[in-house]
Amino acid sequence: MTSTEILQREDAEHYLFWAxxxxxxxxxxxAEVGRVEDSIRRICMAYGAKRVDVFSxxxxIIATVYGEAFDACTQTRRVAEMKNNLHMLDELNRLSRRICDQRLKPEEIKEEVARIxxxxxxxxxxxxFFYALVSCSFCIFFGGSLKDALASAVIGVMLKVAETFLQKGSSNPMIITLLCAxxxxxxxxxxxxxxxxxxxxLISIGNIMLFIPGMAFTNxxxxxxxxxxxxxGVRFAESIILAIVIALGFTFTGLLF
Incomplete structure (x- = not known):
């Protein structure tokens, strides 16, 4: 299919679904929302859409595709959770560019998405290991002794185990973060x-850095x-609330002692 062909509604539904x-x-x-909107728009335009409106x-995510053979085609996605995975993000970026260049068929897109x-x-x-390394490094960075750094590293490992266990019983990131704090x-x-x-x-500072939403705040x-x-604004508010939850968790235990 070339970019100049007229999409039928059924085709538009399929390509919009995979976009x-x-x-x-x-x-x-x-990914930041601008990248998401631009990727969906480019994929749909590559298959012959005359106009694509995306809001995320x-x-x-809400997207509407307009074509000459039909009035409009709209789909909505409810995004439930965020799990930072830069490797997957890079692979999806590569796939979106490949789709725009080669006009992959829905079956090929499905196969690539499943692989990724x-x-x-x-x-x-x-x-x-990385949880221990981050905890240890930040503890030393903020002035902790070697003894504090080793304690922070061990606690970092224990927090990763606790986080993994809690994720099996709850999907609410605020509750999981509060309990870990x-x-x-x-x-x-x-x-x-x-x-x-x-x-x-100082030991706690190293562990706090494991949960600070730095990437979300930057985005x-x-x-x-x-x-x-x-x-x-929504992402900024979520980051601030999560930071407050982390602070409350560590402060609460500090007051107990």
């Missing part, structure tokens, strides 16, 4: 109490400067 599928996965992987925020979605994440052991603060104070660390605050600022004010 939305790619856009949704990009958004959940950490962090929790919803099925790629395994980092092994759990590697995730434990409480556990992290509790373990930090216990480490100092039993002589495994020297400063509970919020980018969206705002790109004039996506609603999406940027």
């Amino acid at each position: 939305m599928e790619i856009g949704e996965k990009m958004l959940t992987s950490g 925020i962090t929790s919803c 979605s099925s790629e395994p994440p980092y092994p759990f052991a590697a995730q434990l 409480v556990v992290g603060g509790l373990l930090s104070n216990l480490a100092v109490k039993f002589g495994l660390g020297e400063d509970a605050d 919020a600022i980018r969206d705002i400067f790109s004039r996506d004010m609603i999406a940027g």
Whole structure:
């Protein structure tokens, strides 16, 4: 199919579905809304759409395709959760460019999306190592001793295990983050109490950095400067609320001790 062919409604439905599928996965992987909207628009235009209107925020994508053979075709996606995955985002970017260049058929797009979605994440052991590394590094960066850094690294590993366990029982990121913050603060104070660390605050700082929504906050600022004010404002508010939840969790355990 060339870009000058007239789409029939059934074709438009199929191609818009896969464009939305790619856009949704990009958004959940950490893409800013401008990138998501542009990718959906380019994919639909590549298959002969005369006009494509896309509106996206962090929790919803709405797209309408206009063609000469039909009035309009609209689809909506409810985006439930965010899981930053820059590797998947890069693969989806490559796929969207390939679709625009080669005009892949729906079956080919389905196969590529399934392949990208099925790629395994980092092994759990590697995730434990990086949690320990981040905790240890930030603890030292903010002035913690070697003893504090080692305690922070061990607690970071324990927080990853706790987070994985909690995700199996709840899909609410606020609740999971709050509980992890409480556990992290509790373990930090216990480490100092039993002589495994020297400063509970510095140990906690290393663990806090594991949950700070830095990528979401950065994307919020980018969206705002790109004039996506609603999406940027929503993402900014979510980041601030999540940061407050983290602070409350660690502060609560600090007050107990």
